[in-house]
Amino acid sequence: MTTTKDPLVSTEWLADHLKDANVKLLDATFKLPGILPLPKDDYLAAHIPGAVYFDVDAVSDHSDPLPHMFPSAEQFGRDVGALGVSNADTLVIYDSGGWVAAPRVWWMFLSYGHRDVRILNGGLKKWRAEGRPVESGEVTAKPATFKASYDARRVRSIEQMIANVASRAEQVIDARATERFEGRAPEPRPGIRSGHIPGALNLPYNNLFDAATGTMKPLDDLKKAFAGAGVDTAKPIVTSCGSGVSAAVLTLALYRLGVENTALYDGSWSEWGKADGPAIATGPA
Numbered sequence: 001m002t003t004t005k006d007p008l009v010s011t012e013w014l015a016d017h018l019k020d021a022n023v024k025l026l027d028a029t030f031k032l033p034g035i036l037p038l039p040k041d042d043y044l045a046a047h048i049p050g051a052v053y054f055d056v057d058a059v060s061d062h063s064d065p066l067p068h069m070f071p072s073a074e075q076f077g078r079d080v081g082a083l084g085v086s087n088a089d090t091l092v093i094y095d096s097g098g099w100v101a102a103p104r105v106w107w108m109f110l111s112y113g114h115r116d117v118r119i120l121n122g123g124l125k126k127w128r129a130e131g132r133p134v135e136s137g138e139v140t141a142k143p144a145t146f147k148a149s150y151d152a153r154r155v156r157s158i159e160q161m162i163a164n165v166a167s168r169a170e171q172v173i174d175a176r177a178t179e180r181f182e183g184r185a186p187e188p189r190p191g192i193r194s195g196h197i198p199g200a201l202n203l204p205y206n207n208l209f210d211a212a213t214g215t216m217k218p219l220d221d222l223k224k225a226f227a228g229a230g231v232d233t234a235k236p237i238v239t240s241c242g243s244g245v246s247a248a249v250l251t252l253a254l255y256r257l258g259v260e261n262t263a264l265y266d267g268s269w270s271e272w273g274k275a276d277g278p279a280i281a282t283g284p285a
Contacts, residue, residue: 006256007106008121008216011130014092018049024089024141025051029124030101030245032188033067042096046134048120048127052083052141054093056101056245059108066267067189067243070155076112077148084141091117097125097214099205103248107264111155112148119252125214156238156265162278164238165198172197173231175205175241175250176269183282188242192273195280197240202285203229205241205249222253230285233259240265240272 017023027047029039037045043053059079060068071079085091091109095102102119109117120127128134156164164170174196179185181202183195196202207225209216217225226233237254241247244266254262272278 007118007252008256009092009118010121011127011132014048014120014127015132017090020090022089024085024091026054026083026085026091026093026105027051027124028054028056028093028095028101028105030056030095030104032242039096044138045136046124046128047136047139048094048124049133049135050139051094052139054080054083054105056104066271068245070108070111070150070266073112073148073150076108076150077146080109080148081144081146082141084144085146086144087114087146089116089144092120093117094120094123094127097123099123099209099214099216099246099249101245103252104245107154107248107251111151113151114146114148121216122214129213153261154263156263158265158267158271158278161197161238161240161265161272165278168199170236170238170263171231172200172238172240172265173226173229173247173250174200174202174269175239175246176202177204177206178202180242180269182284183280187269187273189270191275192270193275193277193280195273195282196269196285197272198279198281200240200281200285201229201231203231203250205246208249208253216253216256219257222257226254226257233257237262238265239263240268242268243270244268 056068061071093102093105181196239247239250
């Protein structure tokens with residue numbers, strides 16, 4: 001589909017391929033709880049023509065009280081099939097341009113065995129800034145069949161993360177803002193302690209993209225950002241954040257640098273930071 005392994009595609013590429021029969025477009029706009037308007041309402045107001053809404057909270061394990069945890073392979077296949085996605089499709093995922101959820105959805109598809117998935121660089125923000133067309137209302141997809149197979153190597157559980165505090169076999173990189181990582185700012189979710197996983201490093205996800213344009217920074221800048229956070233990209237890495245969404249921005253940036261075998265801590269701080277959770281650390285990394 002593209003000449004490189006880079007998962008990003010440009011707005012120019014998408015404009016050229018928007019009407020391709022096998023290109024399916026997913027709008028993964030997402031916000032923290034309580035922020036209005038709701039992401040679905042943003043989608044209904046304006047989205048790229050043909051885009052179907054992917055609800056991160058809906059395509060999740062509803063038996064788990066933690067926010068938007070990975071569902072079973074059977075549920076994922078059923079849910080994305082209902083969105084019109086088949087195993088034969090080229091997927092392009094975008095969000096509002098704030099790099100919140102498109103990388104999470106991309107990583108979900110990789111984790112469930114779908115390789116032909118890309119992210120729109122700059123998202124809806126760049127698309128609209130260039131005067132490209134949008135439409136409103138709901139896009140109802142024709143249901144398709146999607147067979148999912150889960151690759152557990154791409155995701156970490158709290159048990160694995162607790163064991164890693166002792167072994168330090170994997171570097172843990174936290175994508176939250178520095179004030180939250182260091183425990184100087186309250187968490188947005190009630191009842192969650194402030195701080196970070198002992199031994200974790202901190203690289204706020206918004207350091208990896210250009211806020212003005214919504215595009216991800218050049219590869220050299222990404223390399224400098226990880227190096228500046230003390231990350232050794234030659235050693236195993238797990239990404240983490242507040243609830244397993246913005247961590248995937250780090251995952252994506254690492255993938256673009258050729259570090260493809262990272263894992264994502266799905267429960268992230270929503271799980272670790274619970275009042276009865278494991279020991280926490282505060283202050284700088």
